[in-house]
Amino acid sequence: MAVHLPRLSTDRLRYSSIAKAGGHPFALYAKIGNAFIITALDEAADKAGLRPGLSLSDARALRPDLVTQAADNAADLALLDEIAAWCERFSPIVALDPPDGLFLDISGCAHLFGGEIEMLRALKHGLRKQSFNVRAAIAPNPGAAWACARFGQARIVTEDNLQNALAPLPLFALRLTDEAAALLKRLGLESIGQIMHAPRRPFTARAGQNAILRLDQALGRAPEALHARRPPPPVFALRRLAEPILTLDAITRVTHDLCDDLAAKLAQRGLGARLLQLSLFGVDAKTRRLRLALGRAEQDAQTLARLFKDKLCRAPENLDAESGFEAMRLDALEIAPIIFHTTDLAPAAKRDLRAEARLMDAICARLGAGRAGHVTLRDVHAPERASYFAPFLAERTHSAMPAPTPPRDNVMRRPLFLLGKSQPIEVIASVPDGPPARFRWRRVLHRLVRAEGPERIAPHWLHAPSARARDYYRVEDQDGRRFWLYREGLYEAADLDAPPRWFIQGLFA
């Protein structure tokens, strides 16, 4: 399907203060060469006999009440992109065709809207409601659709009547370069019908490669790929809703239907989805998107629906569903083959790895991907950097080290818990070259009964070149509570400006 928005730039400013001023004709101009040239007109200006290409002063002479403003191509393109985003409710494959057109690949989508005619009507109606002038046509290939949207009478062209529909159209309808169009006009050729069956060799020699390619594309003799605005999802399911839906209940129900559709498509291909995106197309022309990442490829509709339900129920206000949604689409953005593990028949293996993976997916879907994971060890000396929390779905940036086995004597050399940040302690009775006899932490006085150390851990020369060496002690107070303390700075260094300081970094069980 090709969509043409002939008055995109003036429609953009329709409700702005300038254009609204008293129903005067409105035009946009741009500086081309040394002159200000009219580039776009609204309907009133068009009726007044103005044409693009006229110089600004001529136009003002013709219509003294003409309201004008400088054209802004970037804003036009941004608007076109917004419209393309809106159009994604009809098909996931939408391509921009600047300056004022769009292409939609609607293969396999039309039946969801009750056929091509209904789909075309819905799209045009939707865009007109947003006060855009719009023309659109459906044809077997982008070239023909482009031509019919702009110049044709027929709105729906099929393979059978393609030639008949294109024949009467002017040559401009072929998206020719200006030179090629001018040349053909000089040759007295006006319509596509006249060149449709021209002998190829001589025609190519005269009109150029571009002309024959465009002709072939319009007739479906040469392929033309669309450059979709977003990479099209490998698998998707789409639902258009007869009535806009507002309630969470209805949304979850439609989501469930979408999950069913998607799961069926995935199952056909033996695939599962790892990353899904639910798009909710609002009546207010805004699109909400909801992503769901999974730990493993999943193709079970019930599971997917449950995860989305969790996500939807969690923050219904984020959906902002006040005006309702008129279409919903579920894309599988990342797919992977489903690997079926053979069932272990040994009775000892009671673990259900699949259920475990589903549990993790459910947790990540509801709480966010960064919340569940493992504590992981890496090969770094600084204790606060050696252990880190690695969420399940995050990218692994460091290689994890295998964990050491517990020591034979069951004595722990490293604390079970590490404080987020080392906290300074108040040393009451210090002993040179040893751990303090008493210290105060969080207003509690601890009298140390046992201590082992020191264990010197030097700072990382690259990450913290100015840090001082630390001497770590494992200590136990009178009640058996065990702490991991360190002294920063050394006594023998005898630096009077920076005397050694004591910190607590970890707690033993």
Place this chain on the structure above:
Amino acid sequence: MLGNLEHRPIQAFEASHGGFHAAHSAAAHSPLIEIAPAESSDAPAALGFALAWLQAGALAQDGVLLWAAPEHSFAEHGAPYAEGLAQFGIDPRKLVLVRTQNQLDALWVSEQALSLPCAHVLCTIAHSAKSLSLTASRRLLLQAEKSGARCVLLRFDPLTPSAARSRWRVKAAPSDHAVGTREIGAPSFHVLLDRNRAGFATQSWRMDWNAHEHRFQETPHAGYRMQPEGTANDSTGNPLDGGAFAALIH
């Protein structure tokens, strides 16, 4: 099978008066227990005891070990440290840690996890949270009973009645060495069985955690023995002062 698990340990529980192992092996089969520190500064000991308790069970059953805790609870006592976990006998790669935004999420995660038959779930009830409601703990109990999973509630909140089958109060215990040595020994706890729906309570023990073999070792030591309120505190040199002792019992 679930029925068996339900009833067998309770008989064992009533039958045995004395050893920690009898009480432990009985309670280890119950779907929901709670562990609380004797004093707030015993939180690391309680955490360690809870982890050790679940690890012993998870290894025996080859189940998932999951710990759900609200994020802010780690600010107080620190976050689990990979190397420390490994030395404590827990492979950090096998401990699933879920750091939730709030207490409610932690309970939700625990309930979800308990639907796995062999799950061993530790749920931290943070100090700042509202006290755990009876309904919330009943939900966990029902889910655990249904699937045969085990749940330990680690309670830092003011202790209110819950659906837990038993309550264990934990206090750090000094290293058990001859006087004079300054060496620190294996992780060591004073444990008091404070409440017990299945029978006797207010028994206390002192034990070490054998991380290498993943089991508790009772180390009877008269001087460090905790005793329930009302009985004569005849041991001399009891390191527990009056305040700590009272906190332990209530």
